[in-house]
Amino acid sequence: MAINEPLNRKLRMGLVGGGQGSFIGRVHSIAACLDNRAVVTAGALSSNPERSKASAPDYDIHESRAYGSYEAMFDAESKLPDGERIDFVSVTTPNHTHYEIARAAVEAGFNVICDKPMTFDLAQAEALLETVSNSDVVFAVSHNYTGYPLVRQAREMILNGELGEINAIRTQYIQGWLRTQLEAEDQKQAAWRTDPSKSGAAGAFGDIATHAYNLGRYMTGLLPETVSCHLKTFVEGRRLDDYGTAVVRYENGGLGTVTASQISHGRENDLEIEIDGTKGSLRWRQENPNELIFRQNGKAHQIYTRDPNASYMSGSGAAACRLPSGHPEAFFEAFANVYASAFDAMALRGDGQTVERRDTVYPNIYDGVEGMYFIQQCVASSEQDAAWLPLKHDAARR
Template sequence: MALVGGGQGSFIGRVHSIAACLDNRAVLTAGALSSNPERAKSSAPDYGIEDARAYTSYQELLESEAKLPEDERIDFLSIATPNHVHFEVADAAVKAGFNVVCDKPMTYDLAQAEKLMQTVRDSDVVFALSHNYTGYPLVRQAREMILGGDLGEINAIRAQYIQGWLRTSLEAEEQKQASWRTDPSKSGAAGAFGDIATHAYNLGRFMTGLLPDQVSCHLKTFVEGRRLDDYGTAVVRYDNGGLGTVTASQISHGRENDLEIEIDGTKGSLKWRQENPNELIYRQNGKAHQIYTRDPNAPFMTPLGAAACRIPAGHPEAFFEAFANLYGSAFDDMAKRASGESFERRDTVYTNVFDGVEGMYFIQQCVASSQDNAAWLPLKHDAARR
């Protein structure tokens, strides 16, 4: 593994490195940890990266690693930089023949996402996007229950991702995480919606498989002087006639990392909450509510849900393990590629490049809808569906 980004002061870089190595299927051996050469070098010991493979730019990393013997060079590269750097690193890595795991959202804008999709299509690399919440065992359990018909026809999806950490203008204090997320030149056209609403939207797509048709969105900036949205709600119409809502906030007092989803079907409904990830609630009218707990040995667990568990019931599994499950699914395909086997490019358990394009299209259309008084806009990206 090589890591791009993740230098001193980073949050998600450390998460990527821990998750990728959790199951002893990968070793972090190289990195270009910062755009600042000195910080890139000084951050390397924190990750146990030797000085010789602590590069000062991703260009140097790719060029140097490509020159190494095949059994010594990196197999994949993880991108943990601000959004505006994702495309250039991912595009160069794919063209150099390296597998890629990229943090979300996939790129700075839709045009970059479409270019990257074509680059990946023209290659034989594995490309995964870190929508890590799809890695939770009970999220994967819910997916198989829904696709298996346990809920019947899906009528509604209510997804929300509520935080409070940007209630004040942390960017004015030059707090690192706030500064780039609220800067349009680094984050893109959306703030909270690009940062966390994409997770809520993706979770609904992953669990139900419903294809979106149209979207209407209101975005709002409540903190004075902030340049991007910190609150918003979108309504989604799906191809099957169902409705969805996606709400994101980063200004709600006391809320930490509250991603929650409810799905209504003609036979029953499900509810899952990221802050209590080892429980899944199933409801039917006239019957007692059922609470599914994460238990790899229980007969009620689906194969995908059970396979995502590492330890017995009652021992909580959470964020790092879910992130590692995404990596594990991508590693399976990387191993197939390395041995010359064919592997699925589109219908993958991990979020892929086509899903990434859909996510960028969602952001673009939500911003455009909000600017046009919540006008209904199309949400079908034909190229990503083909």
């Protein structure tokens, strides 16, 4: 099969962010290029023009395509012939910059893959949705945990009714790296994540609880109704929450919990989800991503392992695998699966075909809006002593 049929060529990536000292920008570039379907062609790698251009060799970006700003990149790339200009933009900068960059990219006609949370606040998310709706671009949000093969396996099992009616969703994302006030030591990743002018109204809940909440939505398709939330800042002097728990009521009568911590000693990236249905239950843990546990009363517990050739694997689960069973696949591969699904749509758009932008395998603009609404309502609920507030947004679709 040719690369990116029907285009039969690699897609050209324009990277915004990812300069020296960045974590997530490098992850995006590796994920995009993992399947040989894309190449990093241009970049505006830092808000500092000199650092931006100095970082270009790290990505093998030619100096002529190393730009001092995203505005300069979009302007120059738009003027290049179709066979040379970038096809898509990856936005890998701090939260407060996402909206302006993504909007400018869409208005310039470039497809976009934006890091989460999608924007600084809900108003920006809704404005960006309007901009995307008035274009034909492909817009993806990097909720990368949706790309794990066994997450997609679980999603198909649930939507096919194997768990019956869903009663409960328990999700947690537990870290410990912010147990001390790293931001006071000018640690780059901590500094912007704990700064409300850059991160937004939430700390841990904006950074990692959004992943946990999105995972439950993605796997079950349940529509949320209301939320009650407690947020807490335990580290003295910190300006945003570093711990919190939310309870979600779903339209079908089910209940969900979302717990996020960045101050739990010894915890790394422990994202876990348990789903209870009337016929069975599932458990998946990101730190052991190649196993999915299925339980039914009175029967032996079943452990699904990631195996693309196994008869029990669903179509989307098997399609998300790259290696034979026993060879672990994890973070980069899951991230790459989000890119791969978006690439499929980009290739069709590039061929002049109409693409589905609402009901997609990859997280899209609507998921991004839902995530921002979740953050807004959790913060508001916590400020009102865990009052129950509405959670269903017009963007909800599954």
